[in-house]
Amino acid sequence: MLKALLKTMRPRQWTKNAFVLAAIVFDGQIINAPAVLRSLLGVALFCLLSSAIYIINDLADIEADRAHPKKRNRPIASGRLPVRVAILATIVLLLISLVGAALLSLNFLWIALIYLITNLAYSKWLKHIPLIDVLILASGFVLRVGAGVSIIEVQRFSPWLYVVTTLLALYLGFGKRRAELTLLEGEANAHRRVLSGYTIPLLDQFITIVSGTTIVSYSLYTFSAPNLPSNHSMMLTIPFVIYGIFRYLYLIQVEKAGGEPEEMLLSDRPLQATIVLWGLTVVLFLYVLK
Secondary structure, three states: OHHHHHHHOOHHHHHHHHHHHHHHHHOOOOOOHHHHHHHHHHHHHHHHHHHHHHHHHHHHOHHHHHOOOOHHHOHHHHOOOOHHHHHHHHHHHHHHHHHHHHHHOHHHHHHHHHHHHHHHHHHHOHHHOOOHHHHHHHHHHHHHHHHHHHOOOOOOOOOHHHHHHHHHHHHHHHHHHHHHHHHHHHHHHHHOHHHHHOOHHHHHHHHHHHHHHHHHHHHHHHHHOOOOOOOOHHHHHHHHHHHHHHHHHHHHHOOOOOOOHHHHHHHOHHHHHHHHHHHHHHHHHHHHOO
């Protein structure tokens, strides 16, 4: 049962909560031990909060998941995790994450509550509305970045990073919907109602728009943000961003990969290498060669 609970908590999706660390990295504070500790605590609390929401989603979607070719194997849908245990775990996770958020920062608590409320609304209503569903998913990434800003004293964090995060999250969201349409084919509407509002050509247009604007926005950030090196060395990180965006598109269109970006991140070696190299060059230019 504990193994089933852990699986329902989606530890693989905790990689999304790394966005909480954006503030401390791009504000040049990764050598500030107290700020690093607060940021890591923020990541941990968001992991618990997001896990509670994943359990709530599975409870709400139990019947739909049982009709899905892959999701029917989830612990709650398959019966391996009793509903009563899932509800109790959700209450415990919510209490720990929200009380911890309050102790860490009042603003962090407000952001956590907004994240919780929007996701509950998503689970109940918003996930069935085309476009709104992806926008809500994207807002979760922006809230994570804002959470990271709220728990440390930022001095040089650029608003451009909110723009880049929003566009990148939309790109991943539309890519996920495209992968789901491809996987489920003619039965897509029966498994996820919102998919009836999308078509492959429409999603390809959305992906083209947001991928292009993501690259442009990140490029503008690298040479216009006031806190970056004056020699514009951060522009050398742009190729990694371009390749990462192209690689994800290749995976969902050519390799027909699944609709979970975090699964690709944990399994695709070229994508992993790109992210690592990008991270190393960012640290190099922000902290060593500044």
